[in-house]
Structure formats: structure tokens, C-alpha cells
Amino acid sequence: NAGVTQTPKFRVLKTGQSMTLLCAQDMNHEYMYWYRQDPGMGLRLIHYSVGEGTTAKGEVPDGYNVSRLKKQNFLLGLESAAPSQTSVYFCASRPWNTEAFFGQGTRLTVV
């Protein structure tokens, strides 16, 4: 049972490049989340999904897009990366009645 898996674990992008972060969970969870973690700011919610085919904006959605075409996958896209998007990105999933389970994080650097 792999839990929540994020791909890739590390990435360096040039300003203006695009990329997609993949989050995959094998626990049949309904809810999935993307957060970014920056020093002193905790985890801030970017986008989330309450089920297959649904997405919603969190606290800091600008510059990101998401899709959840399959229940087990939640994709986070950066269309035109900016240095301000340098961060550690966490994906999480949870069933309806318990805690969220987190992936191991993706460290993204935009130069």
C-alpha cells in the first residue's frame, strides 16, 4: 500500500517554463489537496478537490491550475513558473471522516 505518492520529488525550473506535479493515492479517498509550504508561513492551501471531476480554489490559487480526471490522481500545473513559486509542495488525501494523509513533498526551485 503506497499511500500518497508525489512525482517528482525535486525539480528545478527556469522562469516561464511549465510543469505538472502528480499526486496519486491508492486509498480510494474522496478529498485531495495541494499545499505549498514556505518558511514561517505554514502550509497554505492552493487548490482542493472533493471528488472525481471537481476542483476548487484554496487560499493561494493564482498561478496554478489543477485537474482531477481520475479519483486517484490530482494534478497541479504551473503554466508559467515564477521565482515566487519556489516552495515545497505537499499533496494530501483523506476519506470523509478521518485525518489527511500526506505525500512526501516536492521541492521546486524556479530560477
Add this chain to the structure above:
Amino acid sequence: AQKITQTQPGMFVQEKEAVTLDCTYDTSDPSYGLFWYKQPSSGEMIFLIYQGSYDQQNATEGRYSLNFQKARKSANLVISASQLGDSAMYFCAMREGPPGGGNKLTFGTGTQLKVEL
């Protein structure tokens, strides 16, 4: 307004002593859940303890207990008999709405705990 407030950026505690990490929250929803997570230096997020808004008793999990004071909107984490391995960042989080309907999970800014010999 901040939904989750953790006012202690850093805390120190002696090994084997107890420590309380503060968390206050803000919601008008009568149904909500409160969580604590631990993030060691390796970076993973580890779930510690959960408290539902309608739970009558404070949650406990081993050396972790949650001091839930609903009227004060506080959900402090108490770690008893601290160990060196407890040194980590600790996050308080809140789900607003009932378990099946609460969607967002909001985190505080965290408290860095260091356990000293």
C-alpha cells in the same frame, strides 16, 4: 482573519518534561475537526491526534493529548515526558464542517519544538 493561530514560533523543553503547544482557531461552523501534525526535519507530515467539535472528552493518543477548550476556541497539544525524537515542527489544522461535508483543511504557521537534554 487567520483561521488557525499558533503564537509560538519556537519552544524549548527539557527531556522528560511536559510541554504545551498553543493553537487557537476561528470558525462560526458548529461542526468542525481539529488536528495536530508533526513534521520532523526529514520533511514528512505525521498525523498525531484529532478532536471533533462535538467530542465530550479531550482526545489522547499515547503521550499526546489535546486540551480542547471550546468556549475559548483553543486546542492546545500537550506532549508528556518529552523525548529527543519529539524535536520537530508541529502544525495545528482545522476542518470546517462535518466529517462528510467539511472540505477545506486549514493549517497554522507551526511551532518549532526543540527538546534538550
